[in-house]
Amino acid sequence: MKEIDLRIVKTKGALQEALLSMLKDKPLHMISVTAICREAKINRGTFYMHYGKVEDLFEEYFKEIMKDLTDSYMEPYKHVQILLSNELDPSTIRIFHHVEKYKKFYRIIFSKYVPMAYYYLLFDQVNQLLNQDIDEKHHAENKNMFSAYQANAILGMIIEWHRQDFQKTATEMNNLFVEILNFHFRK
Amino acid sequence: MKEIDLRIVKTKGALQEALLSMLKDKPLHMISVTAICREAKINRGTFYMHYGKVEDLFEEYFKEIMKDLTDSYMEPYKHVQILLSNELDPSTIRIFHHVEKYKKFYRIIFSKYVPMAYYYLLFDQVNQLLNQDIDEKHHAENKNMFSAYQANAILGMIIEWHRQDFQKTATEMNNLFVEILNFHFRK
């Protein structure tokens, strides 16, 4: 039997395309299911067959971006033979460059009208990435709490970056991050 | 002239009360404007005179909670004669106790269906409170970035706390916070 029905692929593709096209004109929370279906020439009932609301359609796209975040983060590891997880240099993380690359979408993610769901997707991803590096430094019980602290601290910088309308470059953000970490260590 | 029209006070009060009462049965995102107005015996048009959507009504209530957060945070300061802003002991912060107190509402705030707006209200408040303490440690330009880092780090712990369904006590959270900070300083 076939893995996926071609009709579903076609329908989802059309809806994705329609949404992305409409996002050039309107913010996410102003786009209705009806309008997307009109644009995509897909029956509204079909939309509800695959998604529950507009945000679910966008979420599917956002998950693609989360994949790129993982790839970006992993990138520095590619250049070393042995994986020294515990010793990743903060100056080599690529998170800020990733956000800069998808600036357009992070403006949506950080919009105040958008549900928390996207933020949590992002949080989970950063959390998971950092977790590789802070293994064993804390005992298991508090590990989650520590990585939640660390991951969300970085997201705090991105929130502030977003509020400053991404004025700083990704490299400047990285330097700032290193500076803040150094401050923490030395005090 | 009168500061505020009594009719407005009455209307807003009835709507607030209706929403809070309905929140015992349903999550925020399942409560419609129509249902609130039915419950409050207020015309739907009147609702739209004061609020744009259900979330705005809840936001007004949440701002009250933000006031309590400030009061809670300030509490330790009351017991010292001279305000030594720069030297607040992390073990004396009352943020976790405040969240524990309003647990019921923070479950709403951290729900994935709720707009980012509340998170930002919380972020701003914690940010502002911490800002008093980290004055002058960084030069003005990066001060915002540093406090955003710090404030959101704490919110990260609260997110994780919420995910563990507030199993830990506020005091345990405070101890963990101190432990994490110590780890940062020593390394």
Added chain:
DNA sequence: AATTTTATTATACACATGTTCAATAAAATT
């Protein structure tokens, strides 16, 4: 190529949204 499976469509329904308007009633002002 014929048959089976199932995604899509068209249509309809009850309900919610967001806005507008004239009529009303409640509060503030004189």
Added chain:
DNA sequence: AATTTTATTGAACATGTGTATAATAAAATT
């Protein structure tokens, strides 16, 4: 107490939501 001001009401309207149904058409299977 009479008058002015304005918040509230009731009604209507176009549009959106979410769900359900039978008819259709497209893909998968034989």
